[in-house]
Amino acid sequence: METAVLDRLHTEEFLVNMGPQHPATHGVLRLILKMDGEQVISVTPDIGFLHRNFEKICENRTYPQIMPYTDRLDYVAAMTNNWAYARTVEALMKVEVPKRAEYLRVIFGELQRIASHLVFWGCMGGDTGAVSPFLYGLRERERILDLFEMTCGARLTVNYYRIGGVSKDLPAGFHEKAKAFVKYFKPKLKEYAELLSGNVIFQKRMKGIGNLSQNAALALAVSGPVLRGSGIRWDLRKDEPYSVYPELQFEVPVGERGDAWDRYLVRFKEMEQSLQIVEQALDQIPPGDLLAKIPKVLRPPKGEVYVRTECPRGELGFYLVSDGSTKPYRIKCRSSCFVHVSALPEMLDHKGHLIADAVVTLGSIDIVLGEVDR
Amino acid sequence: MIANLVGRIYAFLLGLLIRWGLPRPVFDFGAMIVAGFVVAIFIALVVLYLIWMERKVSAHIQQRFGPMWTGWHGWLQTIADAVKLLMKEDLTPTNVDKAVFLTAPFVVFVPSIMAYLVIPFSATWIVRDLNIGILYIFAITTLVVIAILMGGWSSNNKYSLLGGMRTAAQIISYEVPLVLSILGVVMLSGTLSMNGIVQAQGKWPWQWYWLPQILGFLIYVTAATAEVNRTPFDLPEGESELVAGFNTEYSGMKFAMFFLAEFANMFLVAAIATTLFLGGWQPFTGLLGFICFMIKSMAVVWLLMVFRWTYPRLRVDQLMDFGWKILVPLSFVNLFATSLIMVLRK
């Protein structure tokens, strides 16, 4: 009887535009939601509002000059972007990075991972309505950014890595401050697990939302925590190890169902693992050079290379085509967030989710528009 | 002491005006208007203070300072905000339903002011001690839904419409556990009159109804948070989703009215909670009783504020689930247990 009544009730689907300016889309992203009443039928992301021509600009800059531009791709996790780019050029030039520089790279890469996941954690709280976790997360991140500022002078656009190593050595007092941070942060993670992860309202908002099955995850080429949240154990640091990761002990957390809750938990646990890595690296770091012996004017040999790095948001890959001159012929940046945005319809369409769930799903894939649009 | 003063001014004015030939009903009417004004000014001052308190509480929970520059520790901030809102351009979008759009902000204030007339601020400080006090309050506060629906519908905006409808559903469904939870109190005190309920509670904190009616108290606080649209039930104003819900199209003074009405309502439910569960103005009377009452109400408001800054918000269907499937059965359990114990006591 109900369906007969509903069929005769003339209901229409309407389009809701979560426009480029919106408090919940993490940047300038436009989502066109087709709704039936309260339920979302389909979502179409509209991107490009932050396109800044990164790849074209790179064709007119020398290799060292491109480094500051990579800071601004995924601006929440600048260190790992630098690292991804440096590795790409080093792979083409077959440069061996000194041990101390590798350890420094790992320390700062993992600290950046913690900082980036803190932003995610805070924004997840903010998207679901709890505002205080946002401020707590950013307060902890301040300490990590202080560590960055001590070393390289900037907090967000760090420009720390160089092709062949890193640019500056650790300043005096860094070890003490970093160790103090590790000691301070471990119990805080437990506290934050109680505040947000343990909260029944938060769990209800996140569990069962935005499911991404294993097959869909593989088919859509998602990576990083989104892939691991769907139950596939694939971490470039373990499966295609680079730098000194083989010498460090850590685990890779994996989710089960591929819903927003699993992705959240994977990132939360990754913070704990990164803390462990930082601790080990601080103990194991050897003295040595900071930069490999490379010529001042870099002229990589002709050829092309694709190198991918595990960034906090997923797999950031740089495809570099060199024609033997000081400037690259073509750089293509394969960004993880771009792929994740295209996975949004798979997570939301025809599942009976409401707008609130769309916001939560968008938050759980943790995109940064700088990387989506480049 | 103050009650004495007021009584003497009243008697003096009564004598004066009767000598001038004013009929008694007109005088009574004038006295009621004055009382209404006093209540309205009181509400305005309380709301002023509450907005400042909210900003400070939220700031300190987040380890920052909040307003510090406008006056000592920012106490003038609310006035600065009010002046700013007055100076803002009062936009009326073109296709709105003008009459409804313009009156909604005022309609949202009227039920709160009407409900304040029966709150016992102290033993004799009550505008009108109706013998159906509680019933009157719950009947009147439901009218807020009309104002919100008016705001949402007339704005000619999909977001506002969604927000208004959600609010209506939320408020109406949380009225049920709200009223059911206080029935235990009504049974224990044997009267619907607000002053009567306060007097039925004893002088000591353990005699007040929050202890024998602990379940009712918790249900009341939860349902009251939902009634005033505060997190975790603030979906209508869900900033993360619909920008501001039914508030989206309002700017300037009209928005200020909605904003102030939210705080007035918040204090109202806190005052009702104080009266029903925390012993109202007990154990003191007169001015001291008033201060006691205010401290207790502010504590309940403080609790509501801590809720807002600690918890995430519920999705609309989870909200309805929670109201109907958890709060309503629990309030029935409370009612049943209370009546059982009362019968067994006899």
Add this chain to the structure above:
Amino acid sequence: MWPYISGIIKGFWSLLVGMKITVPYLGRRAITIQYPKQKMEMFEAFRGRLALARDRETNKEKCTGCQLCAKACPSACITVTQRKDEEGKRRSEVFEIGMSLCCYCGLCVEACPEDAIVWVRDYEYSVYDRKQLLVDKPTLEAIWRNSLSQFKKEEFNEKVA
């Protein structure tokens, strides 16, 4: 039936735990500072503002006009021309930095062989007139002179030596 009741109890408990974390913050001191009245001093390595240094003892210009900084800059915001001074040494004639183009990456500071272009830990230099963002050589040297009061002498010599 039991999952229903235990769900309510567990949920209620988790809410109380949440409050246990946020409420103590009301008693703790806030960690922000009241900016114009209290200011923070930046770290030594801080990339604040660019300046042209001179030798502290002889007060001779350090910059030789070699243009390595201009070549290193990704934003092409430095303009340098060379001249010869009285002793025949190479010095710079024009030295302009477009601070609105500069991306504060520090590649110029790294590239300079004489440590002539340096970072100064200043961060309060916003202007009302956009023309003031194109800083010329006298301004850059003035920035450096003003900054000397910020450092202790030993730190400064270490940095610039």
